[in-house]
Amino acid sequence: MNAPTLTGYNFAYLDEQTKRMIRRAILKAIAIPGYQVPFASREMPMPYGWGTGGVQVTASVIGPQDVLKVIDQGSDDTTNAVSIRAFFARTAGVATTTATADATIIQTRHRIPEAPLTDGQILVYQVPIPEPLRFLEPRETETRTMHALEEYGLMHVKLYEDIARHGHIATTYAYPVRVAGRYLMDPSPTPKFDNPKMHMSPALQLFGAGREKRIYAVPPYTRVVSLDFEDHPFEVNRFDKPCALCGAHGVYLDEVVLDDRGGRMFVCSDTDHCGTRQEQGHRGDLSTPREGSAA
Amino acid sequence: MYVAVKGGERAIANAHALLDHSRRGDHAVPEIAPKQIREQLALAVDRVMAEGSLYDRDLAALAIKQARGDLIEAIFLVRAFRTTLPRFGHGEPADTAAMQIRRRISATYKDLPGGQVLGPTFDYTHRLIDFALAAGAPVAEPAEAGEGEPADTPHVTALLDGEGLIERNPPQPSGRPVGDLTREPLAFPADRDLRLQNLARADEGFLLAMGYSTQRGYGRTHPFVGEIRFGEIEVEFVPEDLGFAVPLGRIQVTECEMVTQFKGTAETSPQFTRGYGLVFGQSERKAMSMALVDRALRAREFGEDVVAPAQDEEFVLSHSDNVQATGFVEHLKLPHYVDFQAELGLIRQLRREHADRAAAAGFTREAAE
Numbered sequence: 001m002n003a004p005t006l007t008g009y010n011f012a013y014l015d016e017q018t019k020r021m022i023r024r025a026i027l028k029a030i031a032i033p034g035y036q037v038p039f040a041s042r043e044m045p046m047p048y049g050w051g052t053g054g055v056q057v058t059a060s061v062i063g064p065q066d067v068l069k070v071i072d073q074g075s076d077d078t079t080n081a082v083s084i085r086a087f088f089a090r091t092a093g094v095a096t097t098t099a100t101a102d103a104t105i106i107q108t109r110h111r112i113p114e115a116p117l118t119d120g121q122i123l124v125y126q127v128p129i130p131e132p133l134r135f136l137e138p139r140e141t142e143t144r145t146m147h148a149l150e151e152y153g154l155m156h157v158k159l160y161e162d163i164a165r166h167g168h169i170a171t172t173y174a175y176p177v178r179v180a181g182r183y184l185m186d187p188s189p190t191p192k193f194d195n196p197k198m199h200m201s202p203a204l205q206l207f208g209a210g211r212e213k214r215i216y217a218v219p220p221y222t223r224v225v226s227l228d229f230e231d232h233p234f235e236v237n238r239f240d241k242p243c244a245l246c247g248a249h250g251v252y253l254d255e256v257v258l259d260d261r262g263g264r265m266f267v268c269s270d271t272d273h274c275g276t277r278q279e280q281g282h283r284g285d286l287s288t289p290r291e292g293s294a295a
Numbered sequence: 296m297y298v299a300v301k302g303g304e305r306a307i308a309n310a311h312a313l314l315d316h317s318r319r320g321d322h323a324v325p326e327i328a329p330k331q332i333r334e335q336l337a338l339a340v341d342r343v344m345a346e347g348s349l350y351d352r353d354l355a356a357l358a359i360k361q362a363r364g365d366l367i368e369a370i371f372l373v374r375a376f377r378t379t380l381p382r383f384g385h386g387e388p389a390d391t392a393a394m395q396i397r398r399r400i401s402a403t404y405k406d407l408p409g410g411q412v413l414g415p416t417f418d419y420t421h422r423l424i425d426f427a428l429a430a431g432a433p434v435a436e437p438a439e440a441g442e443g444e445p446a447d448t449p450h451v452t453a454l455l456d457g458e459g460l461i462e463r464n465p466p467q468p469s470g471r472p473v474g475d476l477t478r479e480p481l482a483f484p485a486d487r488d489l490r491l492q493n494l495a496r497a498d499e500g501f502l503l504a505m506g507y508s509t510q511r512g513y514g515r516t517h518p519f520v521g522e523i524r525f526g527e528i529e530v531e532f533v534p535e536d537l538g539f540a541v542p543l544g545r546i547q548v549t550e551c552e553m554v555t556q557f558k559g560t561a562e563t564s565p566q567f568t569r570g571y572g573l574v575f576g577q578s579e580r581k582a583m584s585m586a587l588v589d590r591a592l593r594a595r596e597f598g599e600d601v602v603a604p605a606q607d608e609e610f611v612l613s614h615s616d617n618v619q620a621t622g623f624v625e626h627l628k629l630p631h632y633v634d635f636q637a638e639l640g641l642i643r644q645l646r647r648e649h650a651d652r653a654a655a656a657g658f659t660r661e662a663a664e
Contacts, residue, residue, distance in 0.1 A: 013379075015379070015381070038480035039480055040477070040478050040479050040480055041480065042378045042477075043374040043375050043378040043477075043618065044375065044378070047371065047621065047622030047625060047626065048618060048619045048621075048622030048623055048626075049622040049623035049624075050626050050629065052622075072629070072630060073630045073631075073632055073633045074633060077303060078630055079306075079307060079630075080629055080630075082303070082304050082307060083307065086304070109629075110631070110634060111633055128623065128626070140483055140609060140613075141483050141484070141609065166645055167645075167648060168641070168644070168645070170641060170645075172634070172637030172638050172640065172641045173633070173634040173637045173638075174634075189631075189634050190633075191633055191634060191636070191637040192637065193637070211622065211623055213480040213481070214480075237636075237637050237640050237641075253636070254632055254633070254636060255632075255639065269636075
């Protein structure tokens with residue numbers, strides 16, 4: 001797709017002064033891993049809650065040589081991922097890809113790619129509620145104080161109450177983590193399955209919350225530990241079956257309803273990972289000859 | 296069979312083409328032009344300018360057309376355009392006492408300098424559907440004011456201030472420029488300049504409900520409408536290289552000053568307090584609501600207990616922006632199946648364990664019998 005870039009707007013939409021302001025926030029965020037840096041979030045031409053924070057971060061770090069991948073729910077082809085990818089293709093004229101390995105910047109909503117990230121890659125998360133303590137304490141003035149005092153007992157009490165009530169920690173996504181042994185951080189609503197991928201990742205992880213006007217970061221090779229208890233260690237979500245299309249084990253699966261008689265299939269949430277495996281000849285239980293590209 | 300859960304670029308393009316088609320409606324009906332919206336739906340234009348935070352009637356009218364009359368969508372369009380505009384600085388404080396009055400009423404005095412000027416208002420109309428309007432009845436010429444010098448129209452609060460009956464407006468805090476929440480993230484506690492900016496951009500319906508709640512006892516302030524005025528004011532700007540103010544043009548605004556519950560201490564004698572509202576265009580509902588909420592939010596300053604939602608700064612300021620609110624509420628229609636899958640896995644496990652426990656309990660009960 002070689003659509004001309006949008007006339008009348010700066011490279012990657014935002015003006016350079018705004019980008020500089022956002023880059024300063026990003027640098028501060030990298031210097032204090034897991035700390036939420038307030039920034040003067042701009043109105044963007046897509047709605048709040050639809051990735052405006054991630055889009056602003058991407059717009060501030062992207063250059064003409066970058067190769068951009070955008071995923072939502074692990075897929076390059078979900079509506080919002082298509083829309084954001086088209087936005088940057090149009091406003092920055094950058095190359096886009098669906099291949100995790102080929103991308104220099106990956107903007108994501110709700111997933112971390114299955115393929116391990118590498119040095120020099122940037123993973124940009126779209127974040128709805130950056131404050132991990134928000135649902136325990138609605139006031140920003142309070143939660144900022146709690147972070148300053150490293151007062152995270154409330155979160156442990158919440159997790160303990162889960163165990164007392166359900167026998168398990170009943171948080172399955174947006175599972176809280178400690179970053180570099182200091183700040184409690186919300187990994188964004190990724191399933192807890194993805195939490196271990198954040199730990200010591202070679203990639204730079206940037207988090208943008210547009211509506212809430214916060215940026216935070218996990219620098220490369222930083223410790224990211226999911227909260228747990230000695231007698232209730234952290235566990236990732238598990239699936240009974242492999243992917244029905246590529247046969248992959250140990251990946252996150254989407255449940256697809258096949259009929260109204262209880263028929264279900266489980267397929268890779270990461271469509272690039274699944275497609276790559278199928279091209280390599282891996283097959284699952286329900287593999288069929290690949291259809292022409294459905295659009 | 297693989298059920299396609301894909302959006303796909305073509306599907307999106309088709310949806311947008313269908314939107315364009317639906318916007319046009321029945322082709323037998325003439326297409327509406329933005330200038331018709333600007334002239335004949337002027338109050339909708341006013342609202343879009345006010346909450347869009349950009350004074351441009353033509354742009355607001357076009358946004359309303361593009362948004363098919365969805366005003367929050369139109370406000371969003373204007374905001375997204377506004378954010379790309381270069382910023383040269385901020386204007387000089389506008390002198391609303393020098394307003395060219397189109398309407399000015401006070402509820403605290405029967406008559407006063409400048410008089411009560413009713414202007415164009417729905418007040419006192421009977422809300423009966425005017426079927427003649429459907430046919431496009433000719434409109435009578437409005438009455439003209441008599442000849443003579445335009446009267447000075449001082450603020451009612453200035454009259455009260457002359458007697459020391461009302462608190463003085465605090466001077467502009469020196470040493471720092473006026474705040475701008477579109478350039479700096481809002482931090483709490485927020486000063487009154489930022490609160491007022493937030494309220495001026497806030498959703499009219501939200502402010503209305505908040506203001507209303509103070510009247511019903513949730514943070515009562517005993518308000519009187521000192522004055523509502525609507526008309527044109529001059530906007531001035533000091534370019535750095537000139538060093539003196541130059542007029543940029545005239546804008547229409549509605550201003551409301553509420554005279555509210557008095558305060559006094561052992562040291563100071565009692566005085567009325569103020570609530571302030573200022574909105575682009577003509578919107579008394581919004582200006583009045585804003586003034587009520589402004590006063591309620593000053594609770595901390597006056598040492599009042601913060602017990603009601605309208606007094607709670609974090610609550611009001613964090614939820615007043617309809618572009619933010621609509622975006623986040625409506626984002627729930629984006630796919631969430633990855634997180635939902637995680638919840639499905641957990642609830643199935645919990646139910647399985649519950650069933651196992653129930654079966655085991657049933658077994659022991661049977662064994663005991």
